Amino acid sequence: MKVLQRYFASEILRAVGFVMLALLALFTFFDLMGELQHANRGGYKLMHAVFYVLLGLPGYMYEFMPIAVLIGTIYVLAQFASNSEFTIMRSAGMATGTALAMLLKIGMVFVVMTFLFGEFVAPASSRYAESMKLSAIGANQKKEFRTGLWTKDLVRENGLSGEVTGSRFLNVKEITPDRKLKGVRVYEFDKRFQLSREVTAARAEYAGNNVWRLSEVTETTFPKTLSAEDIAQVRSQYYPSREVVSEVTPDILAVLFADPDRMSAYDLAAFTRHLAENKQDSERYEIAFWKKMIYPFATLVMMMLALPFAYLHVRSGGVSLKIFSGIMIGMVFYLINSLFSHLGLLNTWPPVMTAMVPSILFMSLALAGLRYVERH
CATH class of the missing domain: 2.60.450.10 (Lipopolysaccharide (LPS) transport protein A like domain)
Structure with missing residues (x-):
């Protein structure tokens, strides 16, 4: 099984890397086209636009990691099925539980990668990109309100x-x-x-x-x-x-302009605590915090969703059809994950449940799929 584990890992890592490169190339092109309208505005030149777009790539890697894992894993398993490799593996004694365990072990690598990008790389690159752009254009940050930015803290006897x-x-x-x-x-x-x-x-x-x-x-x-x-x-x-x-620091002020989904879990926790101490609404940032904590584990759910595709024979659909199905499932997951953030905020649902429900729904779908292919 160690040989199979290494074989699965090498093929899946290669396929996921290729899918991620394709997604990054696509969105880099779109973002660059959007940034060209700001070029030559103040000191913001084409070089700054390219650099700004490149600094946004870690954020895309974090967001699209579960989708890339799903598509890459489906591609590998569909290839195994079309070449009868998976059938031979099953004949050699590889049970469904064994295959799932191997995929989940590989998935833990993607969990760690997603967490590192979401917690350290993407927030830092996003902050630097915005600072660089504002400096080049020569503009300052302003809140949408005419009166500017407002925040609140407590006055204590000895400062803090x-x-x-x-x-x-x-x-x-x-x-x-x-x-x-x-x-x-x-x-x-x-x-x-x-x-x-x-x-x-x-x-x-x-x-x-x-x-x-x-x-x-x-x-x-x-x-x-x-x-x-x-x-x-x-x-x-x-x-x-x-x-x-x-108690208000530049980091707290920067949070007021930042997209909560691009912030680190540490910054979200600190700002949520600040809002709670000052009796302010913190639900939006609590939902973002729990999404940040749970989202890396969505890669494991995507691995589970991909496994049933290995049991489908070629007559049930070619490799291209299975990959297309994976793309659609990945996009639906991405949209539902975003939708539940807004629904939870509008309906004041518990932040933990708001963040967990999309993954629970797709995990249930994966388990149902595995049960179906086992019976048939």
Whole structure:
């Protein structure tokens, strides 16, 4: 069985690699055509467009890995069936469970690869690509709202520790490619949700250790009550520079512009925790987190789906028909996986179940297929 295991592994790895190259080439062409309209805009040249598209390839490798595994495995097993190799293997004593176990062992290689690309390679390349593009064009990140980007954190007695004394709302007009802020407004409220301080600054730069250094600062403090007698106690003062300690970091701000599906599970967990601490809706990021954790194991489900094709004889359909069937199944899985993310968000389904249901459905389909070919 060790010889068969190596034979299966070498053939499947070669086929999956070929399918992945074909998918990457196809989507690289489409993306490059889309990026050409931005070429020669500011400092964004053709070279930048090509580099931007290439940096997006790790993200595609992560997204299309289950589909490539399914098509590649179906191709190999269909070839085995058409050449009667699989029939000989079964005659030599290879049971369905043994074949499935061999495929799942090979599938674990793809699980690890998918996880590494989704957790480390794709998020880093995506961030660098966006930063490079914005720097070349000379544009800054802006939120869709006219008022800019909004986020929230807690105000504590000793900066990041101690008792919570209130809450703080941060408004930013623009974020530059080097992660500096422009047009900053900070509104601080006490525990009774009364405005206690307003800070405006022309610019802000992150100094590390959760410290923001504000420039051209105007700070306005308000009394605990705003009766007619207390209005005179409102004070406004100008500072050339001022420091603010906040839980909000450049990484958290970058998340607000990022696609959750392109973020790492670590970043999603950290941002979800930040939103939960500040009593904000985190369901979208929770669903993305659980998808990120479960999605690599979809390659094992695809391996299970491919196995029944080895039991179909040539008269049941040629190799090309089986590959076409694999492409259709892969596309349906990809669409259902995306659909359930939106359905879970709209219907407030549990994030774990929202992420697991597509894989469970296709695993049930695979088991039903294996049971059918075993009986027939």
